[in-house]
Amino acid sequence: MRKKVRIGKIWIGGGEPVAIQSMTKCRTEDTDRLLEEIRKLEREGCEIVRVAVPTDEAAQSLRKIRNKIKLPLVADIHYDWRLALRAVEAGVDKIRINPGNIKERGKIKEIVKVCMEREIAMRIGVNTGSLHPEFEKKYGRGVEALVESAVYYVKLVEDMGFTSMVVSVKSSDPVENVIANRLLHQRIPYPLHIGVTEAGPPSWGVLASGAGVGCLLMDGIGDTIRISLTAPSVEEVRVAKRLLTLLGIRKLGPVLVSCPTCGRLEIDLFRVVREVEKKLERIKIPVKVAVMGCSVNGPGEAKDADVGLAGGKKRAVIFRKGEIVRIVDEDKMVDELMKEIKRMEVEYDEGG
Amino acid sequence: MRKKVRIGKIWIGGGEPVAIQSMTKCRTEDTDRLLEEIRKLEREGCEIVRVAVPTDEAAQSLRKIRNKIKLPLVADIHYDWRLALRAVEAGVDKIRINPGNIKERGKIKEIVKVCMEREIAMRIGVNTGSLHPEFEKKYGRGVEALVESAVYYVKLVEDMGFTSMVVSVKSSDPVENVIANRLLHQRIPYPLHIGVTEAGPPSWGVLASGAGVGCLLMDGIGDTIRISLTAPSVEEVRVAKRLLTLLGIRKLGPVLVSCPTCGRLEIDLFRVVREVEKKLERIKIPVKVAVMGCSVNGPGEAKDADVGLAGGKKRAVIFRKGEIVRIVDEDKMVDELMKEIKRMEVEYDEGG
Numbered sequence: 001m002r003k004k005v006r007i008g009k010i011w012i013g014g015g016e017p018v019a020i021q022s023m024t025k026c027r028t029e030d031t032d033r034l035l036e037e038i039r040k041l042e043r044e045g046c047e048i049v050r051v052a053v054p055t056d057e058a059a060q061s062l063r064k065i066r067n068k069i070k071l072p073l074v075a076d077i078h079y080d081w082r083l084a085l086r087a088v089e090a091g092v093d094k095i096r097i098n099p100g101n102i103k104e105r106g107k108i109k110e111i112v113k114v115c116m117e118r119e120i121a122m123r124i125g126v127n128t129g130s131l132h133p134e135f136e137k138k139y140g141r142g143v144e145a146l147v148e149s150a151v152y153y154v155k156l157v158e159d160m161g162f163t164s165m166v167v168s169v170k171s172s173d174p175v176e177n178v179i180a181n182r183l184l185h186q187r188i189p190y191p192l193h194i195g196v197t198e199a200g201p202p203s204w205g206v207l208a209s210g211a212g213v214g215c216l217l218m219d220g221i222g223d224t225i226r227i228s229l230t231a232p233s234v235e236e237v238r239v240a241k242r243l244l245t246l247l248g249i250r251k252l253g254p255v256l257v258s259c260p261t262c263g264r265l266e267i268d269l270f271r272v273v274r275e276v277e278k279k280l281e282r283i284k285i286p287v288k289v290a291v292m293g294c295s296v297n298g299p300g301e302a303k304d305a306d307v308g309l310a311g312g313k314k315r316a317v318i319f320r321k322g323e324i325v326r327i328v329d330e331d332k333m334v335d336e337l338m339k340e341i342k343r344m345e346v347e348y349d350e351g352g
Numbered sequence: 353m354r355k356k357v358r359i360g361k362i363w364i365g366g367g368e369p370v371a372i373q374s375m376t377k378c379r380t381e382d383t384d385r386l387l388e389e390i391r392k393l394e395r396e397g398c399e400i401v402r403v404a405v406p407t408d409e410a411a412q413s414l415r416k417i418r419n420k421i422k423l424p425l426v427a428d429i430h431y432d433w434r435l436a437l438r439a440v441e442a443g444v445d446k447i448r449i450n451p452g453n454i455k456e457r458g459k460i461k462e463i464v465k466v467c468m469e470r471e472i473a474m475r476i477g478v479n480t481g482s483l484h485p486e487f488e489k490k491y492g493r494g495v496e497a498l499v500e501s502a503v504y505y506v507k508l509v510e511d512m513g514f515t516s517m518v519v520s521v522k523s524s525d526p527v528e529n530v531i532a533n534r535l536l537h538q539r540i541p542y543p544l545h546i547g548v549t550e551a552g553p554p555s556w557g558v559l560a561s562g563a564g565v566g567c568l569l570m571d572g573i574g575d576t577i578r579i580s581l582t583a584p585s586v587e588e589v590r591v592a593k594r595l596l597t598l599l600g601i602r603k604l605g606p607v608l609v610s611c612p613t614c615g616r617l618e619i620d621l622f623r624v625v626r627e628v629e630k631k632l633e634r635i636k637i638p639v640k641v642a643v644m645g646c647s648v649n650g651p652g653e654a655k656d657a658d659v660g661l662a663g664g665k666k667r668a669v670i671f672r673k674g675e676i677v678r679i680v681d682e683d684k685m686v687d688e689l690m691k692e693i694k695r696m697e698v699e700y701d702e703g704g
Contacts, residue, residue, distance in 0.1 A: 028615030210562020
């Protein structure tokens with residue numbers, strides 16, 4: 001079991017649910033837009049929000065919004081240790097630094113000191129751009145240099161008497177990401193923040209994260225995740241929620257499965273699936289929904305779905321756990337499916 | 353090492369490259385559309401194509417196209433064993449059956465007999481809808497029932513003297529998929545066909561496949577893959593190629609990484625990334641391309657990319673392996689990046 005670390009009002013590690021985080025993308029200095037983006041993230045289900053602090057003005061912006069948001073707030077600091085001090089003064093709940101970018105021990109110690117005084121957490125991050133020069137020289141870039149750098153910096157900060165740490169090693173290569181985190185998991189007792197870095201636009205990043213984050217989550221590795229996408233930040237949260245739900249780690253809403261269609265198909269399933277997908281956005285209960293193109297195989301192949309429809313020959317069946325509930329006209333099937341799901345929402349609320 | 357099995361002109365298992373397959377989605381009886389879809393798949397990089405054979409007319413359609421396509425052709429048979437015989441007569445290279453749907457041993461034996469005579473392969477498939485009733489009763493649905501059913505049917509067919517088998521157990525749950533295939537991998541020596549079944553539309557299916565297929569591929573499990581998506585079949589091939597390339601298993605084109613952007617951003621990176629993504633569609637060499645939003649961190653964090661751009665403050669740097677090649681105006685950066693990639697294409701061709 002990992003050590004437990006507090007980030008504002010939430011805890012990570014030590015058996016707590018894997019927390020979802022994202023990072024804001026507007027200019028931090030633009031306080032109004034920052035507040036708006038964070039509120040959107042909160043509504044979407046984000047649990048920790050990180051904000052880049054590249055200037056004094058950005059730190060001021062954090063101070064202005066601090067009491068207007070409930071989400072734990074993390075300041076992302078790259079090179080200038082003084083900005084970390086400003087961010088702490090502004091009232092953030094955690095500081096993220098890559099010690100490899102700050103470099104000097106004395107400056108790192110200053111940051112650790114204020115974090116201890118304020119009892120806030122710190123993430124120690126390492127990526128390809130912030131390896132410890134000694135390990136980069138010894139191992140080149142890659143898994144060993146990432147892990148050894150992280151272990152080195154963790155020990156450095158531990159020796160300063162600080163333990164409220166979260167640690168990350170990130171690569172844009174999903175395989176490196178998996179191997180590095182498996183190794184790191186065995187080497188240190190602190191919660192791990194995982195994510196494929198620079199994963200790209202959704203067309204690449206969702207796939208890379210599915211593999212590079214999903215594989216670790218299945219191993220029980222990862223205490224907080226950030227899906228990095230070149231897309232609006234709410235999209236990162238949406239994908240994170242889907243991944244955790246798909247893997248049965250948390251239940252954060254519905255799962256949609258659907259048949260890929262084949263030469264047996266008798267309905268326009270692509271359209272039906274798009275319609276169901278859209279309508280599911282408003283459903284909050286953890287329900288596995290199947291949309292199948294053929295009433296012969298459909299209910300059987302989707303037996304593990306909680307509810308579904310299977311179309312074909314002008315009629316469709318609505319089923320629950322593989323059992324046919326009723327047969328309906330094709331043009332009513334999506335409505336009938338949604339009615340069934342609404343019914344399950346009521347059952348769920350009554351049961352919970 | 354897996355046994356090696358021949359599917360028409362290609363081999364799978366035994367250290368051969370992981371083969372990409374897809375399944376056609378038009379009505380199989382519509383010969384012209386079928387041919388067109390298969391040709392599109394071939395152009396996209398599909399290596400094995402499967403076609404549903406629900407009717408005699410569908411089997412006839414296969415006969416008509418057989419000599420017009422080069423791709424190994426697989427007939428997908430669900431319930432009617434006689435259609436398997438027709439498909440074999442039509443000249444397919446492999447038959448896919450779920451013995452759990454055919455049920456009777458005598459009928460399965462008839463199919464095996466013609467496959468042996470024609471020296472063609474067979475896939476033994478098991479999914480939640482085609483479990484062996486005995487194991488479904490004993491274990492319920494889930495991993496054990498999937499694996500035990502597959503092992504049972506493999507032995508049944510082996511006892512008939514047939515070994516040109518490919519085997520699959522598929523679930524729509526990525527975790528079940530991973531566990532079932534890990535177990536099956538240890539139990540049988542035949543090549544495994546892997547894929548998350550009914551993975552859904554791209555918004556769900558890419559993520560589920562990244563986790564449920566990617567995780568197995570990283571373990572060295574899987575000899576042929578099919579990414580199941582409720583989307584046009586070429587999209588399945590595109591995602592399969594990306595996954596294999598991202599995981600370093602095959603080199604089937606470029607990889608795009610890009611920074612998620614943050615409050616430090618000074619350019620419209622979403623737009624730039626979309627533009628690069630579009631232009632990369634025409635690039636065939638295995639090159640890792642990074643599009644970074646900030647010239648300070650960009651080249652360093654993307655050191656493991658072969659080539660990239662990092663924008664900011666009206667200027668952008670073009671870099672190779674983290675080393676700056678030149679500094680260009682922001683409005684020319686995508687063109688300059690593509691020029692550099694074209695140069696690498698020439699180098700690649702000369703090198704190869």
